[in-house]
Amino acid sequence: MLWVAWKMLTGNRVKYLGIVFGVMFAALLIAQQAGVFCGLMLLTISQIRDTAGPGMWVMDRTVQYVDDIKPLADTELFRVKAVPGVDWAVRFYKGIVRSRLEEGHFEQMILLGIDDATLVGGPTRLLMGSLADLRTPDAVIMDDAGYRRIWPGEPFRLGRTFEVNDHRAVLVGITRASRTFQSFPIVYTRYSQAVVFAPRERKVLSFVLAEPAPGVAAEEVCRRIEAATGLQALTQEQFIRKTIGYYLAKSGIPLNFGITVFLGFLVGTAIAGQTFYLFTVENIRQYGALKAMGAGNGTILAMVLSQALQVGLVGYGVGVGLAALFGLCTRGLVRLAFHMPWQVPAITAVAVLVIVLVASLLSIRRVLFVDPAIVFRG
Amino acid sequence: MVTTSAGPMSPESTAAAVRVRGVTKRFGSGETATLALRGVDLDVAHGELLMLVGPSGCGKTTLVSIVAGTLEPTAGSVRVLGHDLVAMSGSRKTRFRRDEVGFVFQSFNLLPALTAAENAAVPLLIAGWRRSAAVARAAEVLERLGLGERLTNLPSELSGGQQQRVAIARALVHAPRLLVCDEPTSALDAENGRITMELIGAVAVQPDRAVIVVTHDARIYSFADRIAEMEDGRIVAVTRGSGAGEGRP
Ligand SMILES: Nc1ncnc2c1ncn2[C@@H]1O[C@H](COP(=O)(O)OP(=O)(O)OP(=O)(O)O)[C@@H](O)[C@H]1O
Ligand SMILES: [Mg+2]
Numbered sequence A: 001m002l003w004v005a006w007k008m009l010t011g012n013r014v015k016y017l018g019i020v021f022g023v024m025f026a027a028l029l030i031a032q033q034a035g036v037f038c039g040l041m042l043l044t045i046s047q048i049r050d051t052a053g054p055g056m057w058v059m060d061r062t063v064q065y066v067d068d069i070k071p072l073a074d075t076e077l078f079r080v081k082a083v084p085g086v087d088w089a090v091r092f093y094k095g096i097v098r099s100r101l102e103e104g105h106f107e108q109m110i111l112l113g114i115d116d117a118t119l120v121g122g123p124t125r126l127l128m129g130s131l132a133d134l135r136t137p138d139a140v141i142m143d144d145a146g147y148r149r150i151w152p153g154e155p156f157r158l159g160r161t162f163e164v165n166d167h168r169a170v171l172v173g174i175t176r177a178s179r180t181f182q183s184f185p186i187v188y189t190r191y192s193q194a195v196v197f198a199p200r201e202r203k204v205l206s207f208v209l210a211e212p213a214p215g216v217a218a219e220e221v222c223r224r225i226e227a228a229t230g231l232q233a234l235t236q237e238q239f240i241r242k243t244i245g246y247y248l249a250k251s252g253i254p255l256n257f258g259i260t261v262f263l264g265f266l267v268g269t270a271i272a273g274q275t276f277y278l279f280t281v282e283n284i285r286q287y288g289a290l291k292a293m294g295a296g297n298g299t300i301l302a303m304v305l306s307q308a309l310q311v312g313l314v315g316y317g318v319g320v321g322l323a324a325l326f327g328l329c330t331r332g333l334v335r336l337a338f339h340m341p342w343q344v345p346a347i348t349a350v351a352v353l354v355i356v357l358v359a360s361l362l363s364i365r366r367v368l369f370v371d372p373a374i375v376f377r378g
Numbered sequence B: 001m002v003t004t005s006a007g008p009m010s011p012e013s014t015a016a017a018v019r020v021r022g023v024t025k026r027f028g029s030g031e032t033a034t035l036a037l038r039g040v041d042l043d044v045a046h047g048e049l050l051m052l053v054g055p056s057g058c059g060k061t062t063l064v065s066i067v068a069g070t071l072e073p074t075a076g077s078v079r080v081l082g083h084d085l086v087a088m089s090g091s092r093k094t095r096f097r098r099d100e101v102g103f104v105f106q107s108f109n110l111l112p113a114l115t116a117a118e119n120a121a122v123p124l125l126i127a128g129w130r131r132s133a134a135v136a137r138a139a140e141v142l143e144r145l146g147l148g149e150r151l152t153n154l155p156s157e158l159s160g161g162q163q164q165r166v167a168i169a170r171a172l173v174h175a176p177r178l179l180v181c182d183e184p185t186s187a188l189d190a191e192n193g194r195i196t197m198e199l200i201g202a203v204a205v206q207p208d209r210a211v212i213v214v215t216h217d218a219r220i221y222s223f224a225d226r227i228a229e230m231e232d233g234r235i236v237a238v239t240r241g242s243g244a245g246e247g248r249p
Helices: A002-011 A013-044 A046-050 A076-081 A131-135 A144-150 A191-197 A218-229 A236-250 A253-282 A284-292 A297-329 A343-369 A372-376 B060-068 B090-100 B116-126 B131-144 B160-172 B190-204 B218-223
Strands: A056-059 A086-100 A106-114 A126-128 A139-143 A161-164 A167-175 A186-190 A207-212 A232-235 B018-027 B034-044 B049-053 B075-080 B101-104 B178-182 B210-214 B226-231 B234-240
Touching: A002 A013, A002 A297, A002 B116, A013 A046, A013 A236, A013 A253, A013 A297, A013 A343, A046 A236, A056 A218, A056 A236, A076 A086, A076 A207, A076 A218, A086 A191, A106 A144, A106 A191, A131 A139, A131 A167, A131 A186, A139 A144, A144 A167, A167 A186, A167 A191, A186 A191, A207 A218, A218 A232, A232 A236, A236 A253, A253 A284, A253 A297, A253 A343, A284 A297, A284 A343, A284 A372, A297 A343, A372 B060, B018 B060, B034 B060, B034 B234, B049 B060, B049 B190, B049 B218, B060 B075, B060 B178, B060 B210, B090 B101, B101 B160, B116 B131, B116 B160, B131 B160, B160 B178, B160 B190, B178 B190, B190 B210, B190 B218
Parallel strands: A106 A186, A139 A167, B049 B210, B049 B226, B101 B178, B178 B210
Antiparallel strands: A056 A207, A056 A232, A086 A106, A086 A161, A086 A207, A126 A167, A139 A186, A161 A167, B018 B034, B018 B075, B226 B234
16 A cells, blocks of 8 residues: 555645655755754864874863963973873974964964874875975975965965064975864964964963873873873864863854754744655545545555555655755855764754654644544535 | 335345345434435345436435445444445445455546556456456457547546446456446446446346346336435435346346
8 A cells, every 4th residue: 555655646746746845854954954953063074184193182180171371381382291001202382372464464373283203193185395395494385275265366385475473484284184163374384483473372282182102002101101290181083072062061063053053943844744744634635535545544544554664754854955065065165164974964954854854744643533424425 | 223115125035136125325424414315224135237316406326335445324224235334334344345346437537647547457456456457358359349449548548438348347347246236327427327327237237146227217227126216314215227127137
């Protein structure tokens, strides 16, 4: 009987598309907004991910996310190095500085200071110049999006200079970098140079980046570092989770997106529910006839549910497909964040399932209570 | 309490396919209650085509609905093909309708999205047949009813008479022992009405099957073995039909 139900459903193209549209609309909105949300979350952790190499981040106990900088004393580096199981450890500076361009106007920049000797944590996707050039005096490497932001329309040109806190900086390289939340230009330099650029403070060390010795689990070494130094030590994965957790808990982002997703859910349920109910009412005599001819309530229920699931599947497929297409089309756009991990389609699937089940509730009620005797009435 | 003027009507009433005694039916309650049946006794024998006639609102549809198991009587007893319908639970009644009853409705009630053959196959599908087997069997029945050329047409592509023939095929495809037709010809012109009744007389009436046809249509009275006349919720007269019955073995 299920194929009969499907034929009933798809028999009226316009009605069918109307029902599918409601579900598709909801799926699109939910998946798209969830994708943008994940994209934003990705922005918050981009600098953790971009800092390739070290498996562990060591920081002040009270740091809650990657942009929450609580400077450490320089001597902490040696205490971390001394912990058994630490293969190597280097200093890492991260801060926001004000720079003055040749043309005289000011720009905020994210300044990253990497270990002078090893250049660990440096950019890995250079478009121009080389990492070794950072060793020259006043040298900096800037991300390409930042370059375009402060010198719009100008071709990439090395050797340009600007001032960072009244100190001269010379551009020696251009790199790709993941976008950040603030979308300021990102500037890499040596740690010792970063200390010069940075505002005068008693302590400047932001993080100690460390690598566990071969054969020792990073989590275990992190525990040892914490025990030995009283600092907070996290694996890269843990730091990513902590940062995202912070934004989830403390920012309005989840709420704002949650509201949009919820509205999409409501509207989708309303449209799908209404059109599906109208469809059922229109066919109520057919259901009555089927019941008169001996179709039990179980059969009728299975028919309506299979119709709802069919609509849900098609609407889901088209909706999530469109959301993914949106993500693909906007991938090149700097201002749009979009990321679709498997959780997004999974959550959307659950939402769509709930939508079609809720939408079919009224219809189910209606068909279960239809009196087979109605078919004898003109 | 027997209030009808006609008593048990079939001589072999013990073997009757349908045996209705003292049935009343009240719709609603209090001031607005309607007494649609006021104590009906009726027997229909196996192999018989009984016609139920009478003015609009006299209770014909109500009575056949009760006999077919789609409506509960308020009082009285109803035995159909050996089943006591009054004592039957809802789900057993559903199975009874599925296995024992064929329906022909005034407004056809075909599924617009299904082809003629698929529509005729519906009772077999409800009984759990596989689609291909059910449609093949339905096609055989449609061929016997002269619709062999129209198997894959949708109802919207068929004339009213053809649609009613599909409905008759659907009512017979699972070989039920009771066939209930409510005004099968009233949506049809005289010619199609006659063809429809001829088909019912020729194909539907079988020695082991009882057929009840509700009608207003005096032109088809001649197809009846007996005619039960209703008025205001009662059967007021039962007469022999004027012919077709005599012609059958
Ligand atoms: N579901 C219902 N609720 C209330 N009253 C009903 C209902 N069904 C039938 N009736 C009433 O019961 C009486 C008998 O109706 P029924 O449909 O059996 O008549 P009928 O002989 O089939 O009429 P027609 O020839 O017009 O089809 C009518 O007065 C009708 O209004
Ligand atoms: Mg009627």
